[in-house]
Amino acid sequence: MLTGNMMDFQLTINSVMRHGRSIYGKQEIISVTADQPLHSYTYEQAFARASQLGSALAEMGLSPGDRVATLAWNDYRHLEAYYGISCSGLVCHTINPRLFPEQLIYIVNHAEDKVLMVDLLLFPLVEKLRDKMPSVQRIIIMTDEAHMPSTELEVECYETLLAGRPTDFEFPEFDENTASSLCYTSGTTGDPKGVLYSHRSTVLHSMACTSSSTFALNIRDTVMPIVPMFHVNAWSLPYATVMAGCKIVFPGPKMGDGAVLTQLVNQCKVSVAAGVPTIWLAMLNHLREHNETVPSLKRICVGGAATPQTIMDEFEQQHGVSVHPAWGMTETSPLGTFNMLRPELDDLPAEQLNNYKLKPGLPAYGVELRVAGPAGNEQPRDGESFGNLGIRGPWVASQYFRSDKSIIDEQGFMDTGDIATIDQYGYMQITDRAKDVIKSGGEWISSIDLENAATSHPDIAEAAVIGVPHPKWDERPLLVAVAAANKKLSLAELNTYLGEHVAKWWLPDDVVYVDELPHAATGKLDKKVLREQFKNHQLPTA
Structure with a gap:
């Protein structure tokens, strides 16, 4: 076989950071945090501080692949942790603070986290659980000295940890298949299961998220990831926005506050945002009750649950905002499908058109979908024949963390646990969870x-x-x-x-x-x- 004569360039998160820092260094990142109502700085400053974090981690005696956990909202310090941890050859383990205490304890112990970086507002949760997390050696509170809480626990201040360290720390080089981040399922059946992403899978997934058939991000966009950074890497937006050079707005602990979200959209001129349906219901309620508008907002992505017709209608008809449902799972990084309307559907009657607009959409390039019947045979793509939905691709899990059991079948598909149909145009529709x-x-x-x-x-x-x-x-x-x-x-x-x-x-x-x-x-x-x-x-x- 004749092979190509191309460079063996490693697809790592380090390359995303280098690109963002060198090409879009002056782009702005705005955050709401517990200790600052509206923090603003640039990509250049963010990655300089990620380098300082990398320097600090290098002195902690951690080994490649060790897990550094974050328990934090969407803000600039969490972004620094995303890059500073993964680019050091360590695993950024994002933890959902909304889980039950028993689940949090299980996750930290199963992952064997060595370091825990925690948001100031979430530290009381850690205080209650500290004695049940024996693997954790260091706790870093993501604030400055002026806002450090009074506690009997041995903790460190994030800003003090970074102070005086080099802003040009030389991160190690490693293979693109090195583990980059870890996220656990919500554990609705049995114990939560860890999904371990690689640098390669993360970069490929993020590239797909910038494409014109999905989030369609570009340098002119101001993007607000309302979807939490503690779950499935905020749908890869912390990486995809940097790839595309977008201005970023993080809502911090206010991601469920319709008034604050509206204020951020209008003040920062947000054009693209992503979140679950309950977020959009909160924003629409506020807009309706206070007779406000969001003129800069052009499109939103809705995932995590089916998109209600009422949300789509009100955003599109009252505010001129395009609504794009999407579907994915923790195991799929999460992008599986994204709803971008095909032009041949434009002239359909209103009710049929709405049916298509509400579907989770078409598979993104990089993933393949399959609907299997009871005998395992592939079902016709007629929009009516349903069965078990399978998915495969370079950012789809093949097994769970610390498990030797494969979760893919002989054809390489992972059973999603969803019952679905695929129609003649390629649109997938979830008809139910199998359970x-x-x-x-x-x-x-x-x-x-x-x-x-x-x-x-x-x-x-x-x-x-x-x-x-x-x-x-x-x-x-x-x-x-x-x-x-x-x-x-x-x-x-x-x-x-x-x-x-x-x-x-x-x-x-x-x-x-x-x-x-x-x-x-x-x-x-x-x-x-x-x-x-x-x-x-x-x-x-x-």
């Missing part, structure tokens, strides 16, 4: 399709559908909803509307209104909690 599908009278009902149909009604702000026991049909759907502006539709009114969107035998047997729905630590609906809460619910048809 959430409702089995009624021997047939399957898609809880996700029902939820999407329900939230397309202006009087339903958010909805979740679960199966509850039925003496005749085994299971029937119960719709649990949050009413918009306290307008509670009756079951008959709701089913009249739903009957225009789904099969009649899919219609829920009951509706229950709640003030809010439970969400897992990653922002997804937590149906496990709902199933427990309504396990004894008596359906009127039972």
Whole structure:
């Protein structure tokens, strides 16, 4: 075989940092933090400080591959840690502070974290759990001396650690397949599982995220990653923005505050943002209640859960903001699909067009999707034949951290645990999680399709559908909803509307209104909690 005569250039996060520092050094990074209401500096300053962190880590006696954990919000110090840790040949282990204490302890001990870098606001959580984390040798609080908390624990100040160190630290060179970062699943079934990303997978994934068929980032964009940096690397935006030279705005601990998010968008002229549906609901509520607009915002990406029709309609019709659903998993880095509308669909009737706009979208270049039937055979791409969704690609996990068991099949696909269809245009649609599908009278009902149909009604702000026991049909759907502006539709009114969107035998047997729905630590609906809460619910048809 004839091989090419090209350079063997390593795809590492170090190369992303060098590029951002040398080409876009004067670009701005703005952050909300616990100790500063609005911090501003440049790429050049950020990577100079990442070098200082690299110097400090080099003196700690850590070995290549050791885990340095972060427990922090989206801000400039967390960005410095992203680069300073991974570029040192260490593993940046981002930890979700919203997990249960038992899960946090399990994750830190399973990862055997040597150093823990913690946000000032999250330090009280560490104080409570410190004696249950024996592998942690050093705790660094990400603030300055003036804001250091009073504590009996042995801790270090981040700013003091960096002070006086070289800003041109020479990071080591290593192979692109070296582990770069670690993120654990939320553990909705069993213990959380670690996904260990490589430099190569991270760089390739980030390059895909800058492409015009996904986030379409460029030097003229101001990007606000609302999706947390503590989960799946904020959908790679801390890397993709630097690749593209974007201005970055980090909301810090205010990522769920609609008023602050609106203020940041308008003050910093944010053009692109990404987050889960609950974030956008909070922003829209604020915009509506205070009669405000977001003229600079051009497009948002919605992931983590299905995009409600109401969110898309209000952003597009009232604010001129394009809404792009996307789908992925911790195991897929996370980008799997992104919804960019194909031009041949432009002239479809409004309802059909909306159906396409709400789908998770087309697979990004670099990943392949497969829908397998009960016998393992690939299903037709007709938008109707459904089965188990498999995915493969260079940023898809092949096994979990500290496990020798492969999670890919003979064809190289990882089973996502989702039930899905793929249509003639290549658009994937999740019809349910395998564990959430409702089995009624021997047939399957898609809880996700029902939820999407329900939230397309202006009087339903958010909805979740679960199966509850039925003496005749085994299971029937119960719709649990949050009413918009306290307008509670009756079951008959709701089913009249739903009957225009789904099969009649899919219609829920009951509706229950709640003030809010439970969400897992990653922002997804937590149906496990709902199933427990309504396990004894008596359906009127039972």
